[in-house]
Amino acid sequence: MARSIAAVKKEMRKGIKDKLKGLSVAAVTFQSSDAMRTLFAMPEYKAAKRISVYLSMPSGEINTSNIVRDALSQGKQVFVPYTYNLHSPLEGQPKSIMDMVELKSMDDFNALQPDKWGIPTPSDDSIASRANCFGGTGITNGDMMGMQAGLDLIIMPGMAFDSNFGRLGHGKGFYDYFLRRCYQASRMPFRVGLSLTEQFLLPNESVPMDSSDFRLDALITGDGELRRATA
Template sequence: MASLPLPVAKRELRRHVRQILSTLSISSATTQTLIAARALFSLPEYQAARRVSIYLSMPAGEISTAGIVHDALASGKKVFVPYTYERTLNTELRPKSIMDMVELFSTNDYDSFQSDKWGIPTPSTDSIAARENSFGGRGRSEAIVTPTDEAETGLDLIVVPGMVFDSEFGRLGHGKGFYDFFFDRCAQQSTQNGKPMPFLVGLALAEQMLPPDQSVPMDSTDWRLDALITGAGRVLRSNQPRSHAPS
């Protein structure tokens, strides 16, 4: 049987896992969230990180990050959260919409966020200009800002969402490409400033993990993770250099 074209394979896998997640109980998701968060807090890379990006979770279907956000702020870390917007520069390029990571000021700031159409807490558009951007400066950062000696930029660690994960650190998102393109931009900044790429750690419910003999369909634009934490508290670490998936 011929293999499916990559876009079709991705779409079918998302549909299959979405159906599984639709039956997940709130109690199971809550328990898995607590266990995964505890495992994340024990990671040396998390403990050492001073500048972290944390995805803001949907109401269901993934590990909740509300407790992680509160822990990171309480630990004195500078926290950055996603903000997506349509390009105004190089509008002919794809993707048409891109994602930055912008500073979260406090737990009160986080609690003030309104939910978007997916139920994800989101900073207001009016507040973006005042927020530090992980790439440098404040507000949107379509172009990578070249840092001065006084400016600290970049991220030490990124807590990465996904819809499906595999044991080889493959990840399938929701199909918008926001995170993979953001990782490309991180790699560009890393090349410019000579600093390491952020440590990429995914959080996966048990229902989002493929069996060991199956893998996420990926192409050369898709990034693999450095580590993966499951809802059972298992911490998987890659022994390979971080990179895109093979062509």
């Protein structure tokens, strides 16, 4: 019997985690620097006025702190992930979802406290005063009625990436459900993945995808190479 997509994804995550265990902080710093140079040269990044960027874990992925610094210095609006539980999920909604809330300044960024994964995260009591990328302030509770705003560009993390612009997340489905909401609001951002070279799969390997998964528009690897999906 063929293994389920979920089982294949779980095995792939374990393989990537094992590969990343031996990666030094210096190697991640070096790859992050090369990836940033490529991102900052992209016309989509230069033109974007409203961007979302993941805030990186202490290890195991491209560090994004310099993206936050560069974007804010250019006057871009920067939105970062905030995850929370829905009190009464509707049919088809997950129990926990992700909104993107505005990061106001570098002082704001530097004041963020790490969550249990070491990811800088806005405090719960600050959310009500933060702009939401979909419009208004605070969380949306999954309600997309009347939402007009959106993002120009979203910079996405992942456990693994392939040459067909497939992305393997951490298994929570936060980004795919967020992108589905962007699609429903008719405002799909340009999607850029950042991958350490150790996270980029071999040409004969691919991320298992199902109907709920979104592919990337572009992928930047830690050697500074930019790959673009064909239209």
